[in-house]
Amino acid sequence: AKLSLDYPIYGSKFLNDDTLLVTGGGGEADNSVPNKLTAVTIDFTRRKIIKRFRELSLAEDEDAPTCIDTNGSVILLSCNQNSFAIKNGQNQHLRKYGYIKEHLRFLQSAQISESINPLEYIKSCCVSPDGSIGCLSTSTDEADIFVVDTSNLEVKFHINTKTTVKDLCVSPDGKIISYATPSSIEFISTVTGNLIASKNLQDYLVSKIKFNNDNTIIIVATQKKVSGIFLLEFSISKNSLTRNKLINNKIKSITAMSYHNGLIALSGNDASILLIKESNFKVLKIFPKVHGFAITSIQISPNNQYLSSTSADNTINVFKLPPNLANHTPFIVxxxxxxxxxxxxxxxxxxxxxxxxxxxxxxxxxxxxxxx
Missing domain, CATH: 1.20.5 (Single alpha-helices involved in coiled-coils or other helix-helix interfaces)
Structure with a gap:
């Protein structure tokens, strides 16, 4: 199923089993294309499977939203103000919304980074499963990471990584944040802000990470000497890699990742999507050329029923997945x-x-x- 919107989409996240939140826009450079936050509903029994449900228009003179995350109730969205305001030290770039009685409500905004560079933005953001904290990383070569209290958007602690941050995620229990640099993964306590563990992956170039439980994390990487995409698993308690598998030797890079309840979804630079079984890193299905432009976000619904993808080509695609796919055993086996x-x-x-x-x-x- 496919739906076209009137703006390029840069981020998405499921609010619940059948409601997908998407955001994007033309930004300050193209006022003719709106900046918006849209909730769409999905129902494969309807003639129009994907339908706009709720929508908020954002300021036209501001930059386009760059990232979004939600736990189903607390919604964090990052969107820079206009260049003039930023150069003058004003940038309320973190926005908090609520999903209240099936309506999107703007609740609060805050300035997290003190940068006066309009080209700097929040690259990654994630909300803990209980909605109590949000984690943000900036786009600079010496990226900053901020952990904020979502009740008031105040910074709990701040880390200067002195390197590029490729991705960021929070453990299911909300006690650990992990961030990936091009050649390592780091683990920080959300309570103390102290380093818990660190792993150098000098033979790989890391691109995406996602916790699959409180102790282990799935890593998407390429290898310097071997072409293709690798999936790795790292155990915090063992401080070592526990799994390593080449899953595709044709795709050159990964643009987005999602994980939920035994299923991994990856989008490639060729606009394809790989659906993978987490238990054995087996590719279950490849969806070729899903969008006309690069895929900006992919998500698996909370009930593992839908796989969604968004793109800068203004489109949302949704695939209906077979039930119990993560535990499915092929008939021949x-x-x-x-x-x-x-x-x-x-x-x-x-x-x-x-x-x-x-x-x-x-x-x-x-x-x-x-x-x-």
């Missing part, structure tokens, strides 16, 4: 397992019949009675 089980039962029956025919049980009993 299931048939093979059942066949092997049946063969094992037949062989056991033949062996028992052989023992009975040659009175093996009586002979063993007699032998044991004499010697023990």
């Amino acid at each position: 299931l048939l093979f397992k059942r066949l092997m089980g049946l063969i094992a039962i037949i062989l056991l029956a033949i062996f028992l019949q052989f023992l009975i025919k040659h009175d093996a049980f009586t002979k063993v009993y007699s032998y044991c009675s004499k010697h023990y």
Whole structure:
């Protein structure tokens, strides 16, 4: 299913099982294209499967929104003010919205970064599952990371990484944030702001990360000497890589990633989408050339029923996924397992019949009675 909007889309996140939040726009450079925040509903029983449900227009003289995240109630969106305001030290670039009684409501804004450079923006943002904290990283070569209290948008702590931050995510329990640099991953306590663990991945170029539980994180990377996309898994408690697999040798880079409940989705530089089973890193399906331009965001719905993608070509695509896909066993594998089980039962029956025919049980009993 496909829906075209009147603006390029740069970010998205599911609000619930069937409502997708998207944002984007033309920015300060193109006032003819609006900046908007839109909620669309998805229902494959309707004639029009994807439908606009709620929409807020943002200021036309400001930059386009660059990232968005939500836990289903707290919505954080980053959008720079206009260049003139930023150069004068004013940039209320972090916006907080609520989804209240099925309506989008603007609640609060705050200036997090003190930068007066209009070209600097919030590159990544994520909200903890309980909605209590938000984590932000800037776009500079020496990126700053901010952890904010979502109740008042005040900064809890700030880290200057002195390097480029490729991606950022929060653990399911909200106690750890992880950020990826081109050649490492770092883990920070959201309570103390202290470093918990760090792993140098000098043989790889890291692009995306997502926690799959409180202790392990999935890493998307390329290798310097081998073409293709790799999936890695890192364990915080073991401080080591626990899995490593080349999943595709044709795609050169990954533009977006999503993970939920056993499923991984990756979008490639060729506008394709890979759907992967997390338990064994097996590619379940490849959706080729989903959009006309690069994919800016992909999301898996909370119930694992839908896979969505957005693009700067103004479009939203949604695929309906088979039920229980993360735990699905292919029919041929299931048939093979059942066949092997049946063969094992037949062989056991033949062996028992052989023992009975040659009175093996009586002979063993007699032998044991004499010697023990």
